[in-house]
Amino acid sequence: MLSKKHPSYVYAKAVAEGSINAPRYVKLQCQEFLLIANDKLAKYRIDDVLVDKIDRLLNLLIMAKGLQAGQSVKNALAGFQWLLIIAVLCTVYRDNPQKRRYENCVFEICRKNGKTFIVAVLFLLLFFLEPRFSKFYSVAPDGSLSREVKTALDDILSMSPALNGTYKGKLKFKKLRDSVKCQITDSEYIPLNYSTSRLDGKLPNVFLVDEAGALPNTYPIEAMRSGQLTILNKLGFVISTKYPTINNPFEDEVGYAKKVLDGQVEDDAIFSLLYEPDNKTDWTTDDGVLEQANPLALEVPEIMADLKKKRIQAIEVPSKRENFVTKHCNISYSGQGSESYVSMEDLQACRSDEPIDWNGREVYLGVDLSMSNDNCAVGIVAYDENTDMVLIDALAFIPEGKIDEKNKLEKINYYEFIEAMKCVACGDRTVDYAVIESFVLQLEEKLGCKICSIGYDRYNAISSAQKWNDAGLVCIEIRQHSSLLHAPTKWLSELIENGKMRYESNKLLEINFNNARCTYDTNLNRYVNKKKSNGKVDEVVAIINALYLLQQDVILKNTLDWAVQI
Incomplete structure (x- = not known):
């Protein structure tokens, strides 16, 4: 059982009891750690011998920089850093103490919080805790970032007398330009440059992916994890601060860790400390x-x-x-440069894990038929009187012959969304409008709904609108001007902010919302500006077109009915 005076225990207890202000998911992780530390779980326990060994090792390491330079690392570590070290390295199976519980660690924290320092300390500990001939790797979006860990590691080694000098006639640590080798255990740490294809073939006992939020894809993470298949005590750290975009590998790791802590997914092998605030709106005053x-x-x-x-x-x-x-x-x-349209936190709070049932609903469609060599979209909206919610969904259409090009330029894996049936690839180098027209014509039968009307922009959509009109559907041209679009644009943002909108899980739609930027005209009418947006926003534009019709036909009518009754 872990001593109740140990800094890791003291910190976890203070967080769990609320005497330290920590976000919700950190509290959940601390509560789980306390169960193990208090010997309450039948499957796992804290290895006290290993804790004592780590304490003694940390006493030998000396701080190289910062406000506590010259002190031992043991005395300088903050409570959350102690928790990270002890929880990840010392939580073992009760029936097999040689095997650690945790294989993956997700660490989300801001700048200036000793992120690089704690990683360097972990690698130094692992030189002595992992089996002989172990290999440790770090990967970052570029070589200079990856080598930051090596620099921090070199600095601590230079300041720690106990780690200098020789052992059995050899230098204890050999610091090379591209690696650090512990000649006591023959283990080696190597910082790697980011690559899209050259990280396979490594056999990492422990790996670190730093600044994962800046990675364009998941390849470095998956390549490192694939290389650990034959390792008994595999361990991987994925660490980052937040980045402006939600479409990055780190957000996927954080999202999965949250599901584990919420009990939605069972995964005993992941440990996470997610220092993102619960209140994401009042940063100016709170x-x-x-x-x-x-x-x-x-x-x-x-x-x-x-x-x-x-x-x-x-x-x-x-x-x-x-x-x-x-x-x-x-x-x-x-x-x-311009105003973000909606908060991603507010938007994702409106997400439903269950598919929306459109059967029997009156729906309004909005279409954004851009240039035929670009993305197009169809938006679907409906008003649910029972829940007083507006339901939305969208489907993107892209040129099939340009998928690889778009993946590279937009840093989006469209194959993922095609497989999830949130995107349709059609045509060759240009979108096949016939596929979009057919999709709309078959929608009533497919969803069991009734299409009240279709809103379209005259640009690139006249021919399609004529075909839908000939098929008996009501098509309404919506002039793409701020004086008309301000009302539905404002209404949609208010629905999201107030939690009065629901959409089924659709990452591509979230990316479109995250890309959207708004500007104001001279009359302060707000509208989504495609040119100033940070990527594709076709699905947002299509939904706003559909909301324009809903607002006119339903909300306005309800207001008039109320006025008549009075």
């Missing part, structure tokens, strides 16, 4: 946002004071806002 996203600032007052100064600058200078909110508050924020 000190709790800084406290929950920056655990080191709770123990080092100088860091908190500096963060508050940066917050004042971010409030006053819009150009500094995105970096501060994203990197120092761990809140995804995209506001450079």
Whole structure:
């Protein structure tokens, strides 16, 4: 049983009891750690011998930089850093103490919280804890980032007398340009440059993927994990701050870790510390946002004071806002150049894990038929009187012959969305409008719904609208002008903010919303500006077109009925 005086236990207990302001998912992880530390789980326990060994090793390591330079790492570690080390390295199977419980660690934390330092400390510990001839790798979006860990590791080694000198006639640690080798255990740490194809063939006992939020795809993570199939105590760290885009590999890792902590997915092999604040809207006034996203600032007052100064600058200078909110508050924020349309947190709170039942509903369609060599979209909306919710969905159409090109340019894996049936590839180098026209004509039969009307932009859609009109569907041209689009654009953002909208899980739709940027005309009418948006927004535009019709036909009618009754 772990001593109740151990810093890891003290921190976890303080978080669980609320005396330390920590976000919800950190509390959940701390509560689970306390069950193990108090010997309450039949399957797992804390290896006290290993804890003692780590304590003694950390006493030999000396801080190289920072406010506590010259002190032993053991005395300098913050509570959350102790928790990370002890939980990941010392939680073992009760019936097989040689096997660790955790194989994957997801660590989400802001800048200036000792992220690189704690990783270097972990690798130094692993030199002595892992089997002989072990290999450790770090991967980052570029070589300089990957080598940051090596630099931190070299600095600690240089400042720690116990790790210098010789052992059995050989240097204890050999620091080379591209690696660090522990000649006591013959284990080696190697920082790797990011690649899309050259990371296979490695056999990592432990790997680190740093700044995973900046990776364009999941290849480095999956390549490292694939190389661990024959390792008994495999271990991988995926670490990052937030990034402005939600379409990155780290968000997938964080999303999975949250499902595990929420009990939606059973996975005993993952440990996570997710320091993203519960309140993601009041960053300008709520000190709790800084406290929950920056655990080191709770123990080092100088860091908190500096963060508050940066917050004042971010409030006053819009150009500094995105970096501060994203990197120092761990809140995804995209506001450079124009206004982000909706908060991703608010949007994802409207997501339904269950498919929407469109059967028997009156639906309104919006179509965005862009240039035939670009993305097109069909949006579907309906009003549910029973729940007072607006239901939405969208389907994208892309040129089949340009999928690989679009994947590379847009950094989106369209094959994933095609497989999930959220995107249709048709035509060759241009979209086949006949496929979109057929989809709309078959929608009533497929979903069991009634199409009340279809909203379209005259640009590129006249021919399709004529065919739908000939088939008996009501088609209404919606002039793409801010004076008309302001009302549905504003209404959709309010529905999302107030939680009055529902959509079934659709990552491509979320990416479109995340890309969307708004501007205002001279009359302060708000509209989604395609040219200033940060990527494709066709599905958002299609939904706004459909909402225009819903707003006119349903909401306005209900208002008039109410007025007549009075």
